[in-house]
Each structure stands twice: as C-alpha cells, then as structure tokens.
Amino acid sequence: MTIEEVLQIWRPARLAEVLDTTSQNISGWISDGRIPRCRQYEIQVKTGGQLIADSFDPELDYIAIANRCARRNAYEVEANAGSLA
Numbered sequence: 001m002t003i004e005e006v007l008q009i010w011r012p013a014r015l016a017e018v019l020d021t022t023s024q025n026i027s028g029w030i031s032d033g034r035i036p037r038c039r040q041y042e043i044q045v046k047t048g049g050q051l052i053a054d055s056f057d058p059e060l061d062y063i064a065i066a067n068r069c070a071r072r073n074a075y076e077v078e079a080n081a082g083s084l085a
Contacts (some may be wrong), residue, residue, distance in 0.1 A: 001051045003029050003041050009047060018046055038064045 010018060012026045019042055029035050037042070038054035 001035065001053060002022065003033060003035055005051055006035065006043055009050070019043070036064070038068060041065075 006048045007030075009013060012030065013023055016026050019039060021039075029039075037054060040051075043051055044053045
C-alpha cells in the first residue's frame with residue numbers, strides 16, 4: 001500500500017487520529033513516501049481490507065509490533081505516574 005492510496009481515504013489529520021499517532025508521524029511518512037509495515041497492517045484492518053499491507057515477514061513484523069507496544073506501555077506508565085504525583 002502506498003501513502004497516496006491511504007490519503008485517498010483519509011486526510012493526514014484524520015489518519016493520525018485513526019492510528020492514534022501524531023500528524024508529525026504522518027508527515028514523515030508522506031516525506032518518505034512509505035508507511036511502516038506495522039502501520040500498514042493497522043490500516044488494512046481499519047479499512048476492512050480495502051487497502052492491503054505489503055509483504056509479510058513474521059520475524060521482522062512481530063518484533064516491530066512488540067517494540068511499539070512496549071514503547072507505548074512505557075509511555076503510559078510514565079504518564080500515569082506523573083498524574084499520580
């Protein structure tokens with residue numbers, strides 16, 4: 001899937017909302033001309049298969065997804081700790 005195909009469905013700001021990311025990340029994808037594969041899978045699911053992710057490499061893809069989840073969890077722990085102080 002290309003960023004151009006995705007932008008035919010969602011404008012950049014809406015895409016950021018749908019994927020729970022920042023507009024800066026979306027701008028980076030536009031500049032790079034590609035979408036990270038782990039995000040492509042999310043888009044595939046959220047479009048009901050209207051757009052299909054590029055090739056699947058289980059080892060790389062599962063590692064990337066696990067790393068992203070770990071970063072998100074660490075961020076949430078920090079955010080929650082700050083709100084308790």
